[in-house]
Amino acid sequence: MRNALAVAGVVLRCWSRRKEGYILVLILAAVQYAVASMDVLSSGGSSLYLYDVGLLLTWFLGWVIAIHVGASELPGEEMRGTVFLLLAKPLSRAELIAGKWLGAWAAVVACTLAFHAVALSSALATGVHPPLLAMLEMCLLHLLSLAILTAMAIAVSTRLNRDAAISLTVTAALATYLLVPRIPKLISYAAGWRSGMLELLYYVLPHLELFDLRRRVLHGYGPISGNVLTTLVAYGAVWTGVLLLIAWLSYRQRHFQRDKLLE
C-alpha cells in the first residue's frame, strides 16, 4: 500500500505540473461565459440552460481527462523507459497498477471538481440555485463513473500503446453509455441467440448511465434515497475493482524488452 501511495503521489504531482487540466478548466469557463452572454430563447430559462450546458461539458470533459490520464500512464512509462527504473525496485506490478489508478483518479477528481465549481459558479451568478444534496450526490456518482473509466483505460493500456488505448476506451465507454440502456428495447426486436447475446451484454457491461444524475439536479427532483446511493457506490467500487483486477492479470506476466533487443 505504501508503494502504491508513492506511485500515486508521483502521478498526481506530474499531472498537477502539466497544462492539460488547467486548459480544460479555462475552456469550460470561456464556454460558460459565452453561453451566459447569449439570450437563449429570450426567456428566464436561459440560466437553467446555462447550467445544463455547464454540466454537459463537465461530464464530457471529465470523461476526456479520465480516459486521457488513465490511458497515458502505463504506456508513458514504457515510452520513457522509466518502467525499468520502477520495476527494478521492490515494487510489485499489483502495487504499480493500484498506484497508477489511484494517482490518475486523484488527478481526474481534482480537475472534475474544478469543472463542477466553474459550472456551479456560473449558474449561481445567473440566479440558478440547484438543490445542494442532489448536487453533491451527482458529483459523487460522477466521480465514481470516472473511477470506472480510469480503471477501464488503465486495463486497456496494459496491452496497447497510448493512442490505441484512448481510442478503444472512448469507443467502449460511449458504447456502454449510449447503447446499454437501450438494450431492453432492442431485445424486443431480436430473437433466438441474438436476444440472448443482447441480454448477456446488458448484464456484463457496466451501466454508466446509472451514475448520471444531471436531469435530477436540473429539474429539481431532489436527492435519491440513501439505499440507492449506497448500492450505486458499491456497484461503482465493484466495477472499478474488476477492471483493476483485469489490468493486473494482463500486466503481471508482461515482458518488457528494448525495441531493438533482437537486432
Place this chain on the structure above:
Amino acid sequence: MDASALAFDGLGVRFRSRRDEVVALDNLCMSVPAGTIFGFLGPNGAGKTTAIHVLLGFQQPSSGSAAVFGCDVRKTIARQRIGYLPEHPDVYRFLTGREMLQFAGKLCGLSGITLQQRANAVLQEVNLVEAADRRIATYSRGMRQRICLAQALLHDPDLLILDEPTGGLDPLGRLLIRKIISDWRNRGKTVFFSSHELSEVELVCDRVCILARGRVVAQGVPQDLAAPGERLEQFFMRVVADAASSNGGC
C-alpha cells in the same frame, strides 16, 4: 554474506514470433562472487540486456533460473538488494532531482530523515547537489544519467547492476562512474556491469564474462584470459569471431 551475489543456472530465453524463434540466451550458467566488480561483455544482440532483464523480473526465462543472494529473482523481495541503472535511462521530467530520489527511496522502504540523508549523500556522490531542486526537464543528458545512477545507489544496495553505464558520457562523467564503481567495491559491494568499453572494463573489473549468441564463450580474470601480450579487446574480438564461425557465421 552469501558466496555468490548472483547466479544463473541453465538460463534460457526464447522469443517466439509467428515465423520463427530467436534464442536470446541458451543454457546460461555463471555466478558472480560477492564483493567483486564483474564485467558482462558481448557484441550487440549477445543477450546481455536480456540476462539483466531476467534478473530484474522484466523478462521471464523460458528455462532455468536466476538468483540474487540466493533469492529467486521472480520474488519482488529479491530486488530489495539491487540497484539498477538501465542502458537508456530516463526519469520523470516534471519532477526535480530531489523529488525523484525521494520517490525512489520510498519504493525501497526509506523514509523521513534517513531518506533525506541518503538523498543528500548520493546527490553529493554524483555531483548534483546544486541542480537537485531543478526540474529534471532542464538537465543535460549526462545529468540525467547521473540522477538515474543516484536513484540506483540511494538505498545502499548490495548489488549494483549497470547496463552500459558510460554510454553517452563525456570523459569526466566516465571518470565519475569509474570512481563510484571502485568506491562501491571498496565497501564490499558487488558491481555487475555490461559494457562495450573494453578499456574501461580492463581498468576496473575483477572478473569478466563474455557472451556471444546467448552463450558464455569465456569467463575469468581479465589478465588470465588474454594470452601474454594480448589486450582484452583483442581477446574479445578473437573469441567472438570464433563463436560466430562455430555457429555458421553471421
